[in-house]
Amino acid sequence: MKFFYWFIALALVATVLAVLFVPGADDLVEQTFQRYLGRAAR
Numbered sequence: 001m002k003f004f005y006w007f008i009a010l011a012l013v014a015t016v017l018a019v020l021f022v023p024g025a026d027d028l029v030e031q032t033f034q035r036y037l038g039r040a041a042r
Helices: 002-021 025-041
Strands: none
16 A cells, blocks of 8 residues: 555656646646546536
């Protein structure tokens, strides 16, 4: 279970860094979240 939390933390940090420094990454992240949130809302 500890490995799972480390993986989530690492993925979150990588996502934040990608959004800050990679052009266009924010659109990809936004589309992905909207896709998953749209499924959860149904």
